[in-house]
Amino acid sequence: MDGFGKQSGTTVMVVDDVPTSRFAMGAVLRRAGHDVVPVASAGEALSELDLRLRAGALPDLALVDVGLPDMSGFELCRLVKARPSTAALPVVHFSAMAVDAGYRWRGLDAGADAYLTVPAEPSEIEAVVRAAVRGARRRSAAEVLAHRLTLLSEAIVTVQTARCLGELADAAAMGMSRLTGTPAVVFVIGPDGEPHWGTSLNRPRGHGFTRPTDAPTAVPDTAPHIAAARLITRLAEGRTGRTEVHSTIVPASLWPAGFFHPGVREDAHLILASGQENRARVCIATPAAPLRGAGLYRYAAPPRGATSHHEPAPARLHNPAPPTAAQPEERLAQATALAAEPLLRYQAERHVALTLQHSFLPQPYRLPSLPGVEVVVRYVPASRQAEIGGDFYAALRTPDGLLTAVGDVVGHSLDAATVMVEIRHALRAYCVEESDPGTLAERLDRMLLHYHPDVTATVCLALVDPGTGRTRIANAGHIPPLIVRSEGDTAYVPVDGPLLGLGLDRPAPTELVLTPEDCLLMVTDGLIESRGTDLSVSLEQLRKAAADAPTGGDELCDTLLECFGRDQEDDIAMLALRLG
Template identity: 40%
Template sequence: MRGAGRETVTASTSDVQPATVLVVDDNETNRYVLATWLRRAGHTVVGVGTGEEGLAYLRGSEPAPDIAIVDVRLPDMSGFDVSERIKQDTATGHLPVIQISAAAISPEDHIEGLSRGADAYLDQPLDPGELVATVTATLRYARARQRAERLARRLIALNQVTLQVYSATEFPSFASRVTSGAAEVLSGPASAVFLSPLAEAVQATVDGPRGVVGLHPVRPALLEELSALSGLGQAAGVRLLRVPAERWRSLSPAHDPRGEVALALSRTKRGRPPVAVVVPATAVPSADDERLLQQLANTGALALEALRTYSEEHALGLALQRSFLPKELPSVPGVDLAVRYQPASEHAEIGGDFYEAVETADGLLLAIGDVVGHSVTAATVMGEVRHALRAYAIEGHPPQRILEALERLLGQSQPGITVTLCLVLVDSGGRRLLIANAGHIPPVVAEPRVAPRFHEPHGPLLGLGLPQPAPTTVPLPHGGRLVMVTDGLVEVRTAPLDVTLAAFRETVAGGPEDIEELCDLLLDRFGQNKDDDIAVIAASFSRDTTVRQPR
């Protein structure tokens, strides 16, 4: 080997960390000389004499070598075959390979070696400085490529985690997704600290990617202490700091890391609770990794703020919605009333479903309706319509006139808003029902010994500026029942409406006589896991029904 007598290797290795080098050469003297040069440059060297020994070492070693130097002429296979098999194996394909040879030194040999997987090709005799410089340059390129590939994988994972975090509709799933997402992106254990929408301090921990996330309460002051420690205070922004293991255990005894931790703390608005994401410091060795950790914390803080705001608005909307519903039902001889109101699932938007029952000069007016759309605005419009309806009814307006007055009201105060509304007047003589339906689900009228039927006639929705037809008259089914519902009970996205309406009618036909029990049955059978509000009014009429005049 050329230069074997030199005592000093002049190639600089300051731009690359020491590596573990696998040398595959059947000549023991060559292996010794190569190992000596490389060790003087600060590297660790493992030497083997055959291609199979080298491949076996790569399959079983932990940690794996950082680079391989492979002689072309080996006793069991060519060095070209070794390089090719290294690159074809997904577990070792990233490993840089330097091919060396004293015999295969033609341009054609170089072309074959580089084509079959070698990253560099050196002819023997070797110069020690050239060898070390080639190892340094090859490692520098390979490590830069590996960092870029790892960053790309982590960015893809971060994008997926961001989508999962923002799609969370409840705090437990949100906390789990942030923590498991940090473990997935940064390939290790992770922890996170939050203040839930219910103002409870919670820490989530996971042992690693695809692990089970555990949630447990922590001291309410922990986030404030982390804000002070990071220098963030009450300001908006993100801070990253590294905390010794003992210091972190004193702050969070429930989380016992094995070493120093890296912590990113993010707050979206001044004075709002921050979010902290914690990983081992070794998981973020570079500035790019630190930025990923900060982005994870930012994602968690923004998503939690949105979830907290939604929870607050949802609670406000529900309170507003319930305040618009009747506090009690009128007591009318011969008429038993039962009502149910079921808000949509917690993560659904506020709806505009409502019901009303009011005694008027002409009889008992029952109403059920729905403001089209889901929002706090829909709930507000619902309250406006319900109060106007009640006022018009108490003034003595008949059902058709009430619908006409509400049409004018919507056109003036809420243009573009539409409402479905069904009115049923049980006349004061107890002999008939007057039904005026503005685009609502038809009511079910059930008479003794007669199959229940939908009362189909209806006019257009309110808010379209169209005239309403005259109400239809139905003989009062003494001993019978009337059931009125909003569409949230009977609409199913995966089934035609006429199918669920038929099932609904059959349930009323075979349901219990007691209307309270009937309402419970309808909700149990049709009202589970719905993303829309549900309102139900059921009335049963005894044979001596007579609606008294209100005082």
């Protein structure tokens, strides 16, 4: 019996209980260059298939006699086709006795690919075998390609829903790993040359990606990634243009050790792509060996001169398979580059908006200083994958006391940030002549209606007299302020009113008296708002946390940020005013 690893030609299993017939059929096939596996019964055939399946060396075709002693060839064919592991094996029935048309259609109904009447000319036997194997291989190739295209479509959907460049790189790496069956690392390089990378291997916490529990546990070291990023940046320079994809091989001598597997230095297959605007460059790296895709790829040796650590000369990728078999990896690289373009634009817009907000929000050291009053502020931008918001705070000295405000322009964009700046400047201008919170809320409402009729905003305004503690509070659709008293008692101020920008009547401000050591806490909803949680529940959680927190303004704000401010999807603005 031939060895499982023999690759000299097509392997044909001949199932026939008659030794002379089995020998004659085998002789014809061997002369045609095929390897032959002779078996004498259906049970022996099934056992042989099981052995070869475990060894990963199934025959290419089964020639099955119709009249077997333990079961018919038709029944054997049904069993083979019913097992997922052998369903793709082509079966050709043959017989010297069952020669009428009824036997032929019974064989075809059982799942066979053809029917031979023997004795037959050797050329006919060879032609039938070639045709059956050729058809099976075409079906198998089509199924493999369909599966790969399904994996590609799933990967592209995940890539297109990524919310940040790191998440994008992780999604592309996982998609490429599923396509190739190997580890994969993806680099996204923006116009500034800064690389963002993601990997299909298990990632530590804080990278926005969690691998399944049965995933490989090896985590690539940061140092090889940094070295690889520098190398890839040099390779990508001048090699990618609009809608272009390039494939190269980086020899092991140039590639950092431990990149794909700990401590191992190996050749890397790189696919480089760029977006339509040529702002984003994407490189997907996988091990170049062993060969992937059951022989679909072969790689040329690196060209001469590719030994320098400074000027790598990557080899070309050669793919003898049909073009459609090699395209999924390249299509994924291109889709990743296209998805990176809007994320890079958003990243630039977010940077502008954050710069705008930080430039106009007063720094703590510039807050007005009044005897007997402590004002503490905090501003925390949303997590990197969230859009920029329009949160703001203000603390302004007026003839009647200290005016504090915390607000939020509805929406998340650069426009929201610019409207926030306008509201802050308008408030600063209005309070020069008028410090009453109710009047200020009405003026801000009219300003927003006049200049931004499609925009709404929330704001809470509080005017505090440091000498008497008398406080007037007006609210325009915002979270009410929280009074935190020194003995640990906390309560929200019962004050409400319609949003700014609606032109509705407003209730009179609420009045109260702050005593020494009392703290007035004003926050935006980004601190406590959480999807799936009712706002009233979040407000109660905030109240209890504030009651248990230290009484100092800095300690109070830091404690609440520690409790609620991690990975929030909206900006957070906080202002704590304390008398004492």
